[in-house]
Amino acid sequence: xxxxxxxxxxxxxxxxxxxxxxxxxxxxxxxxxxxxxxxxxxxxxxxxxxxxxxxxxxxxxxxxxxxxxxxxxxxxxxxxxxxxxxxxxxxxxxxxxxxxxxxxxxxxxxxxxxxxxxxxxxxxxxxxxxxxxxxxxxxxxxxxxxxxxxxxxxxxxxxxxxxxxxxxxxxxxxxxxxxxxxxxxxxxxxxxxxxxxxxxxxxxxxxxxxxxxxxxxxxxxxxxxxxxxxxxxxxxxxxxxxxxxxxxxxxxxxxxxxxxxxxxxxxxxxxxxxxxxxxxxxxxxxxxx
Amino acid sequence: xxxxxxxxxxxxxxxxxxxxxxxxxxxxxxxxxxxxxxxxxxxxxxxxxxxxxxxxxxxxxxxxxxxxxxxxxxxxxxxxxxxxxxxxxxxxxxxxxxxxxxxxxxxxxxxxxxxxxxxxxxxxxxxxxxxxxxxxxxxxxxxxxxxxxxxxxxxxxxxxxxxxxxxxxxxxxxxxxxxxxxxxxxxxxxxxxxxxxxxxxxxxxxxxxxxxxxxxxxxxxxxxxxxxxxxxxxxxxxxxxxxxxxxxxxxxxxxxxxxxxxxxxxxxxxxxxxxx
Ligand SMILES: Nc1ncnc2c1ncn2[C@@H]1O[C@H](COP(=O)(O)OP(=O)(O)O)[C@@H](O)[C@H]1O
Ligand SMILES: [Mg+2]
Numbered sequence: 001x002x003x004x005x006x007x008x009x010x011x012x013x014x015x016x017x018x019x020x021x022x023x024x025x026x027x028x029x030x031x032x033x034x035x036x037x038x039x040x041x042x043x044x045x046x047x048x049x050x051x052x053x054x055x056x057x058x059x060x061x062x063x064x065x066x067x068x069x070x071x072x073x074x075x076x077x078x079x080x081x082x083x084x085x086x087x088x089x090x091x092x093x094x095x096x097x098x099x100x101x102x103x104x105x106x107x108x109x110x111x112x113x114x115x116x117x118x119x120x121x122x123x124x125x126x127x128x129x130x131x132x133x134x135x136x137x138x139x140x141x142x143x144x145x146x147x148x149x150x151x152x153x154x155x156x157x158x159x160x161x162x163x164x165x166x167x168x169x170x171x172x173x174x175x176x177x178x179x180x181x182x183x184x185x186x187x188x189x190x191x192x193x194x195x196x197x198x199x200x201x202x203x204x205x206x207x208x209x210x211x212x213x214x215x216x217x218x219x220x221x222x223x224x225x226x227x228x229x230x231x232x233x234x235x236x237x238x239x240x241x242x243x244x245x246x247x248x249x250x251x252x253x254x255x256x257x258x259x260x261x262x263x264x265x266x267x268x269x270x271x272x273x274x275x276x277x278x279x280x281x282x283x284x285x286x287x288x289x
Numbered sequence: 290x291x292x293x294x295x296x297x298x299x300x301x302x303x304x305x306x307x308x309x310x311x312x313x314x315x316x317x318x319x320x321x322x323x324x325x326x327x328x329x330x331x332x333x334x335x336x337x338x339x340x341x342x343x344x345x346x347x348x349x350x351x352x353x354x355x356x357x358x359x360x361x362x363x364x365x366x367x368x369x370x371x372x373x374x375x376x377x378x379x380x381x382x383x384x385x386x387x388x389x390x391x392x393x394x395x396x397x398x399x400x401x402x403x404x405x406x407x408x409x410x411x412x413x414x415x416x417x418x419x420x421x422x423x424x425x426x427x428x429x430x431x432x433x434x435x436x437x438x439x440x441x442x443x444x445x446x447x448x449x450x451x452x453x454x455x456x457x458x459x460x461x462x463x464x465x466x467x468x469x470x471x472x473x474x475x476x477x478x479x480x481x482x483x484x485x486x487x488x489x490x491x492x493x494x495x496x497x498x499x500x501x502x503x504x505x506x507x508x509x510x511x512x513x514x515x516x517x518x519x520x521x522x523x524x525x526x527x528x529x530x531x532x533x534x535x536x537x538x539x540x541x542x543x544x545x546x547x548x549x550x551x552x553x554x555x556x557x558x559x560x561x562x563x564x565x
Contacts, residue, residue: 180379180381182377182379182381183381183383185346185349185351185375185377186375186376186377186381186395186449186450187394187398188351188369189349189350189351189369189370189371189373189374189375189459190371190373190395190398190399190453191369191370191371191372191398191399191400192398192399196397196398200383200394200397200398201383204383204385205383205385279385281384281385281433281435282384282385
C-alpha cells in the first residue's frame with residue numbers, strides 16, 4: 001500500500017507578505033469591533049435609564065398630570081434635594097436592617113442548603129415545611145412580629161431574613177444534590193466520607209448557584225424590610241414613604257422609591273462583582289475571544 | 290475474616306445476584322462467578338444494559354449484592370473499598386481545579402494518604418508529574434479541564450485513577466465517548482501505564498477490539514439478567530502493537546466474541562434490546 005501526502009503549495013514571498021498584511025488588518029478590525037461592542041454594552045443601561053426618565057418627564061408635562069397623581073422626574077429630584085437629610089438617614093436605616101437580615105439569611109441559607117442537599121432524608125423531611133413558609137405572604141406576618149417584638153427594626157430584619165433565605169437554601173441544596181453519580185462513585189471508591197464529598201465537590205459546585213441566588217435574595221430582602229417598615233416602624237425608607245403619603249407628598253414617596261431602587265441595584269452589583277471574582281470557572285467560554 | 294494469601298486470586302466474585310429495588314425489582318445480575326488474578330487485566334463485554342456497570346459497582350463495594358459475595362485481596366467486601374481507582378466514560382474532572390489539582394484529588398480523600406499529603410506534598414506532586422508525563426499531559430498541568438479536548442480530559446481522568454497506587458483499577462467504558470483515533474492512542478497509553486504500575490484491572494467496554502487489544506482475558510456477559518456465558522484468554526504478546534489488530538488471529542477473536550454477544554442478545558426470547 002502506498003500513501004501519498006499532499007504537501008502545502010509553495011507561495012512566492014510577496015504573496016505571503018500581502019496575505020500577512022491582510023490578516024493583520026482583519027485582526028485589527030476585529031479588535032476594534034469587539035471594543036465598540038463592549039463600550040455599547042456598558043453604556044446601554046445608562047442610555048435606557050436616561051431615555052426612560054426623559055419619556056416620563058415628557059409624558060407628565062404633555063398630559064399635564066397633577067403632581068399628587070404622578071410627579072415628573074424633575075419634581076422628584078427637587079423633592080430629593082429638599083429632603084435629602086431624612087432620605088439618607090432612613091435609607092441608611094433600611095440598608096442596615098436589610099443587610100443584617102440578609103447576612104443572617106446567607107449563613108442560615110448555606111447551612112440549611114448543605115444539610116438539605118447532602119441528605120435525601122433531611123430534604124424530604126424539611127422541604128414541605130420550607131415551601132409552606134415560603135408561601136405565606138410576609139405582609140400578613142408583620143403584625144404578628146410587631147406583637148412579639150414591638151415597633152422597631154426587628155420585624156423588618158426578620159422579614160428581610162425570612163424572604164431572602166428561601167432562594168439561597170434552594171439553590172445551595174440543588175447545587176449539592178446534583179453531583180454526578182460517577183463523580184460521587186470516584187470519591188466513594190476511595191473511601192471518602194459524605195463530608196469529604198460535600199467539601200471537595202458539593203460546595204464548590206454549588207457556588208455559582210449560591211451567588212446567582214444572592215442576586216435574587218438581596219433584592220427580595222429589600223422588599224421584605226421595606227414592607228415591614230411600611231406596616232410598623234419608626235424609621236426606614238418604608239416608614240418615610242408611609243409618612244409622606246399620609247401628607248399627600250407624592251414627590252417624596254417617589255423619591256423614596258427611587259432611593260430604594262438605587263440601593264437594590266447597588267447591592268445587586270456588589271453580589272455580581274463577588275460572583276465574577278469567585279466562580280470564573282462557571283462562565284467559561286465567554287472570555288475566550 | 291479471610292486472610293490474603295499469594296495463592297488466592299486477587300478478586301473472587303461468588304454466585305453474585307443483584308436486584309434493583311428489592312427482591313421483587315429488576316434482576317440485573319444473576320449468579321455471576323469469576324476470579325481475577327493479581328495484576329491481571331480483565332475485560333468484561335456484553336450487550337448494553339446487561340449489568341456490566343452493576344458488576345463494577347459491586348466489586349468496588351459501592352453497592353452490596355442481594356445474594357452471594359465478593360472477596361477482594363482476601364477481604365470480604367461489605368462497604369466501599371478504599372483502594373480502588375475508577376474512571377468512567379465521562380471524565381468527571383472538577384471544572385474549578387487545574388489538571389494537576391484534579392489528579393491529586395484522591396490523595397486528599399483516601400485514608401492512607403490524606404494524613405501524609407501535607408508533609409510529603411513534594412513527593413506526591415512528583416508522582417503526579419510522572420503520571421501526567423506518561424500519558425502525554427506534562428505541559429497541561431496548570432490548565433483547567435475545559436481547556437483540554439475530550440481525549441486529554443480522559444487521560445487526566447486515568448491519572449487521577451492511578452495517583453494513589455490503587456491495587457484495583459475499575460474502568461467503565463472509559464473511551465466510549467472518544468473518536469477512534471484518540472481511542473486507539475489511549476489504548477496504548479493505558480497499556481503502558483498498566484505495565485508500569487501493574488494494578489489489577491477490570492475494563493468494562495462494548496468495543497470488542499478494545500477488549501482484545503487490552504485484556505489478558507475477556508469475559509462475555511449475557512443480556513439482562515447478566516450472567517457470564519463465555520471466557521476467552523487473549524494469547525497476544527505484550528506490549529501489544531497496533532499491527533496486531535490487523536492480524537487474522539486478532540480479527541478471528543473479535544469475530545468470535547461478536548458471535549457470542551449476538552447469541553447473548555438473542556438468548557432471552559421475546560425481550561427487546563435493553564436500555565440502560
Ligand atoms: N440504580 C438503578 N436502579 C434501578 N435499576 C438500575 C440501576 N442501575 C442500573 N439499573 C438497571 O440494571 C440493568 C443493568 O444496568 P447497568 O449495570 O448499568 O448495565 P450496563 O453497564 O451493562 O449497560 C439495566 O437494565 C438498568 O436499567
Ligand atoms: Mg454501563
